[in-house]
Amino acid sequence: MGDEEAAAAADAVRSGWVAQGPRVAAFERAFADRLGVPEAIAVSSCTTALHLALINAGVGPGDEVVVPSLSFVATANAVRYVGARPVFADVERATGNLTPETIEPVLTSATRAVILVDQGGIPADLDAVRALVDRRGIVVVEDAACAAGSTYKGRPVGAGAMSATFSFHPRKLLTTGEGGMLTLARAGHAPRLRRLREHGMSVSAADRDAADRAGGAPVVESYDELGFNYRMTDVQAAIGLVQLGRLAAMVERRRELAARYREALADVAGLETAADPGYGLTNFQAFWVLLPEDFPMSRDELLGELARAGISARRGIMAAHLEPAYADVEHVPLPVTERLTRDSLILPLFHELTEAQQERVVAAVRAAAGVRAAV
Numbered sequence: 001m002g003d004e005e006a007a008a009a010a011d012a013v014r015s016g017w018v019a020q021g022p023r024v025a026a027f028e029r030a031f032a033d034r035l036g037v038p039e040a041i042a043v044s045s046c047t048t049a050l051h052l053a054l055i056n057a058g059v060g061p062g063d064e065v066v067v068p069s070l071s072f073v074a075t076a077n078a079v080r081y082v083g084a085r086p087v088f089a090d091v092e093r094a095t096g097n098l099t100p101e102t103i104e105p106v107l108t109s110a111t112r113a114v115i116l117v118d119q120g121g122i123p124a125d126l127d128a129v130r131a132l133v134d135r136r137g138i139v140v141v142e143d144a145a146c147a148a149g150s151t152y153k154g155r156p157v158g159a160g161a162m163s164a165t166f167s168f169h170p171r172k173l174l175t176t177g178e179g180g181m182l183t184l185a186r187a188g189h190a191p192r193l194r195r196l197r198e199h200g201m202s203v204s205a206a207d208r209d210a211a212d213r214a215g216g217a218p219v220v221e222s223y224d225e226l227g228f229n230y231r232m233t234d235v236q237a238a239i240g241l242v243q244l245g246r247l248a249a250m251v252e253r254r255r256e257l258a259a260r261y262r263e264a265l266a267d268v269a270g271l272e273t274a275a276d277p278g279y280g281l282t283n284f285q286a287f288w289v290l291l292p293e294d295f296p297m298s299r300d301e302l303l304g305e306l307a308r309a310g311i312s313a314r315r316g317i318m319a320a321h322l323e324p325a326y327a328d329v330e331h332v333p334l335p336v337t338e339r340l341t342r343d344s345l346i347l348p349l350f351h352e353l354t355e356a357q358q359e360r361v362v363a364a365v366r367a368a369a370g371v372r373a374a375v
């Protein structure tokens, strides 16, 4: 974030309206337009967007929802928030995403929804998954937490799903400090979801204020069903509007840096790296590399080597089924998930990374692999 974000936040503070208000509405409009969908609903996080998306899909107790274990834990947690059962499916190695082949074996008569994650920003094959599940009446919710700025068959990721969710946590490419967005293919679902976001209120605080200012009779709201406080603030939305304007340039720079990584690491035998799938473009939210089985050291040893060289890399994507919180969930064998979570790591990639810094990372990985220094 830079001076423009700071100035936009300051303007919101000075405006006197800091909770959900006109800037949230403007951010929603701009986000929906960028995706080419009728509605976007700004919320407090991607996790709360997932919760609302599952409510919108009618998922509840007794239902099963297929999720990848290979994801941030929030994906599976959202299923439990509505009282449904998360069912883990394996992922494909090249993308880290669910596919029809991994989903089909875990479908049952109780399956109500699939949460399709675009892991690390790599688009999942939404059409292929829908071809499997649509005819069974199973809804796809796209967890595009990492995928703002990625594309699927030429359209922004999320545009083809009944609902898609985005995260604006600082770990993600576009950030508002904390925050999220729920996008909808059908506008008709938006009014109820906007009410659920704001305690179930029939009239939003912003609309009541506008009515008061117009000088008519005071508008009194009612509370017709159980709601939540999942609002975004106008200060966050002000930052988000600036960040959205920067998104294309950030993605372009990340894609250049990722291409440099791929080229410089191409001769490390057996090393696989994050890449575009044939049907879309990733924003390289995460540039992960998968170590071959015969790599001279373990993933954790390599992370240690990099740390000693002053390089902050991170383990690859977690697997929820290996965490104590999910120890009680039965699942099919998840060999690809376990291999990816054990042997992959995420190399530093951010749009301000310099080429000299990147060369240091490459040199350290190549040295660990026993390959001579890059030119």
Ligand SMILES: *Cc1c(COP(=O)(O)O)cnc(C)c1O
Pocket: 044, 045, 046, 047, 048, 071, 072, 074, 075, 117, 143, 145, 146, 166, 167, 168, 169, 179, 180
């Ligand atoms: C980060 C992330 C989330 C959670 O996003 P929050 O905005 O922090 O709630 C959910 N799903 C995936 C795949 C993520 O990467």
